[in-house]
Amino acid sequence: MRKEGIKRWILGFFMVIITYPIIETFIPVRLAGQVNRADLTSNLLPFNAETWFSGDFQSTFERYMNDNIGLFPLFIRIHNQIEYTLFGNTYTGNVVEGKEGYLYEQIYIDSYFGEDFKGLSVIEKNTAQLKELQDKLESKGQYLMFCLAAGKSTYFPEYLPYSQEKDSTNYEYYSKEFVKQGVNHINANPWFLKMKDSLGYLLYPQYGIHWSHYGAMLVTDSIVKYMEKGTGWDLPNMAITQLNYSPVARYYDNDIAHSLNLFYEVQPEPMIYPDFEWRGEKGDKPRKLLIIGDSFTWDIFENSRIGEECFHNVQFWFYNQTVHRDVKTEGSENNGLPTLTRHLDFYKIMQEYDAFLIVSNEPNLSSFGWGFAKDALSILEDPNYRPRERNNEYLRDQAKNKKEWREALTHQAKERDITLDSMINIYLHDPNYTP
Structure with missing residues (x-):
């Protein structure tokens, strides 16, 4: 009788193990947590005739089941932890581990070694175009400047996972051409290296x-x-009042580690988080700043309070594509359906804003300014000019698979009594689109 009882307990245990993943798939217990960044790939479209016959429901259902089957996050973490701890392997995008545990993204390493070099003639032409825009804006009392963001591979080449012969780089030649042609800019790399x-x-x-x-x-x-010196404007200045050390990384300081999907998040040595205040008055003239930048801009836009206490208004065009006005804090970007730059009156923007700042890291120099200088020059010459649409496939994929985007567009589609696909087409291609 005792043996029969043990057998029942063993059988029951294995039945729980076998059935639990199915239970968790349909009941949100989520004892194993969630896979970071899964929100971009595992959203299930609603089942209806439109999504069924288009095949969209089937494709999202397959991804949803793969990503959300019970204990999936647990198995991912077990796999990633073993690979990371024993072999130094990572499974997040193009992340690679360098020496002494330093993490890099492959595109930054490639750019450091010059594998994305565009050629001197292209760099000279792009810089001349930027200088032409700078001069035209200056004649109208406006200001344009460029920020060359510091690169991790340039800052920490000693921790790169491998070495190879370094070729010509976009960063090297753009930094020279900026000086040669007189482009307003700051170059963070040499400054960071000095510190x-x-x-x-x-x-x-x-x-x-x-x-x-x-x-x-x-x-x-x-x-x-730098902007004050170039314009003569008297802007409020940031004053750091105290340096605080924290053993837990904040803002974007641990962004790669957060995405590794390990059982514990590896932490750097204690980091500095300064207290600061802006000193001075913004003045009577409501100065407005437009930033066109990559992900290095987020911390500036969200957490420096530059749009609240330095300028009267700051707008951020992420990759010259999505428009961001609402400021979030603690490294939390606004994930709602964004206005696209193509939805705006570009000519009006060029008239209204006092200053324009382009921020680019080293890999993104290969997509120099994401076409902003060319488009701005064209719109100043012809107010009816419309910039070329870019990244439509990426935007369409985001609209279907990013939860907040899809929900907003689904709601708009219902209000207009049209299909989701039709609403996405309006969002992407209608110059008169409004939410």
Whole structure:
């Protein structure tokens, strides 16, 4: 009888193990947690005739089941932890582990070694175009400047996972051409390298791909001072009042580590998180700043308070594509359905804004300014000019698979009594689109 009882317990145990994944798939117990970044790939479209016959429901259902089957996050974490701990392997995009555990993204390494070099003639032409825009804006009392963001591979080449012969780089030649042609700019790389002996990882964290929050605040202060010097404007200035060390990384300082999907999030040495205040008055003239930038801009836009206490208004065009006005804090970007730059009156924007700032890291120099200088010159010559649409396939994929985007567009489709696909087409292609 005792043996029969043991057999029943063993059978029951294995039945629970076998059936639990199915239970968790349909009941949101989620004892194993959630896979980071899964929200971009595992959203299930509603089942109806439109999604069925288009095949969209089937494709999202397959991804949803793969990503959300019970204990899936647990198995992912077990796999990733073993690979990371024993072999130094990572399974997040193009992340690679360098020496002493430093994490990099492959595109930054490729750019550092010059594998994306566009050629001197292209760089000279792009720089001349930027200088032409700068001069035209200056004649109208406006200001344009460029920020060359510091790169992790340039800052920490000693921790790269491998070495190879370094070729010509976009960063090297753009930094020379900017000086040669007189482009307003700040170059964060040599400045960061000068501070490296004293600040080290405090400017570039071990497990982050972007400059640290402290570094971003220093860059913000330098941008404002450079702009003051170039324009004669009297803008409020950032004053750091206290340096606080934290053993837990904040803002974007641990962004790669957060995405590794391990059982525990690896942490760098204590990081600096400064207290600061803006000193001075914004003045009577409501100065407005437009930033066109990549992900290195987020910390500046969200957490420096530059749009609240320095300028009267700051708008951020992420990759010259999505428009961001609402400021979030603590490294939390606004994930709602964004206005696209193609939805705006570009000519009106060029008339209204006093200053224009382009922020680009090293890999993105191969997509120099994402066409902003060319489009701005064209719109100043012809107010009816419409910039070329870019990245439609990416935007369509986001609209279908990113939860907040899809929900907003589904709601708009119901209000207009049209299909989701039709609504997405309006969102992407109708110049008169309004939410």
